[in-house]
Amino acid sequence: MTEPVEYDVVVVGGGPAGENVADRVRATGLSAAVVESELVGGECSYWACMPSKALLRPVITRADARRVPGVRQSVQGPLDTEAVLTHRDEEASHWKDDGQVGWMDSIGARLYRGQGRLRGPKQVVVDGPEGEHHVLTARYAVAVATGSRAVLPDIPGLAGAKAWTSREATSAQRVPRRLAVVGGGVVGVEMATAWQALGSQITLLVRGGGLLPRMEPFVGEHVADALTEAGAQIRTHTSVASVERSDCSGPVTLVLDGGERIEADEVLFATGRAPRTEDLGLETVDLEPGSWLPVDDSCRVEGSNWLYAVGDVNHRALLTHQGKYQARIAGAAIAARARQVPLLETDRWGAHSATADRAAVPQVVFTDPEAAAVGLSHAEAEAAGLRVRAVDYDIASVAGAGLYGDGYRGRARMVVDLDREILLGVTFVGPGVGELLHSATVAVAGEVPIDRLWHAVPAYPTISEVWLRLLETYRG
The missing domain is CATH 3.50.50.60 (FAD/NAD(P)-binding domain)
Known part of the structure; x- marks a missing residue:
């Protein structure tokens, strides 16, 4: 049996969430090992965010150009499929992780390739691709960042049909x-x-x-x-x-x-998606294989004092940027606990408490038109028993929309908490609205009073002027 190797923190999963945990704990001087069974960089880098947006960017660019007089006649032909797919391959690093491995080396984290499984508290065994066997022991914490996988429904004939996920x-x-x-x-x-x-x-x-x-x-x-x-x-x-x-x-x-x-x-x-925890050894720590891992606001698994779960696997918000946010929280919390410092004494900026993955989760859908939303929808707010009002505005009526060309179609909505006069949610749909989302996220996450938002003056002529029109509509 291989002798155990000890690290302060062992991270199982080398995607964006796992990388960020390792980065945060290394920055505080803790040693870290990362276990990855596929490519370092994870789903987002090779099969989700990056390749999908590389496929979609030419589509949206052409659609935008076709709305603009003086340009539309130049872009009526089909997309250059070979060029689009080639660029997609480049954005996915040709499904090679050399760059990500180099970054891992640069922060001083040790990479172990292979399937990692828990074997009791604070211990991870790794079976490598060429028969290697490693036993890793964590002094302080193990962080699970194995993500999620696509789920195929139980439909007759589907298993052998080579369906795409x-x-x-x-x-x-x-x-x-x-x-x-x-x-x-x-x-x-x-x-x-x-x-x-x-x-x-x-x-x-x-x-x-x-x-x-x-x-x-x-x-x-x-x-x-x-x-x-x-x-x-x-x-x-x-x-x-x-x-x-x-x-x-x-x-x-x-x-x-x-x-x-x-x-x-x-x-x-x-x-749909399911957690990648079915072959993680959860049964050795009294957890159910294949289950989501519920966590507290420091991303520590409920009922444990050493096991953390970040990213999709905890089911709080299945988005890359939210997983990275949770990883920053978890890394800071692990480091503070390793120093035996009460979290409240060092939590100057809420660094040890994940809250933005519940009430203020931003998401952009990169279709044509784009869709972007943060916080609660009107229906969700009403279902929560809140006294709210939905305020809508046609983005095409904003002067800046005309600069996007002919036939702009879009809509904005803000959901107002009438008792506190803050925004609970904001939604946009239309060309270019993804770039409006962070201002909405700041307003929702910061619980900015509407009477203060009134003094955040949008630049003219941009589609961000829709903020002014929404506030005017609310004030009547």
């Missing part, structure tokens, strides 16, 4: 002539937008009544209109009963609940 959708090397997309959430609508623009005929099958159901209803309506105008077919209130595919290189047939059959060259199931 988000990974295949962001890394495919050819454009399918017909692509069926099952699911109307973020992954579904972003990939429908990208592959439709690259030449696929998209059929989008949605179980519910609309797209992006976790955002304000008007967001999904705007995105659905744009996808339909681009040539996609959207079928709501539609469920897939079974999948048929006899040859993995041939077409796939989706059989719907009513018996209707839809044929495509590929099918993407974007129907």
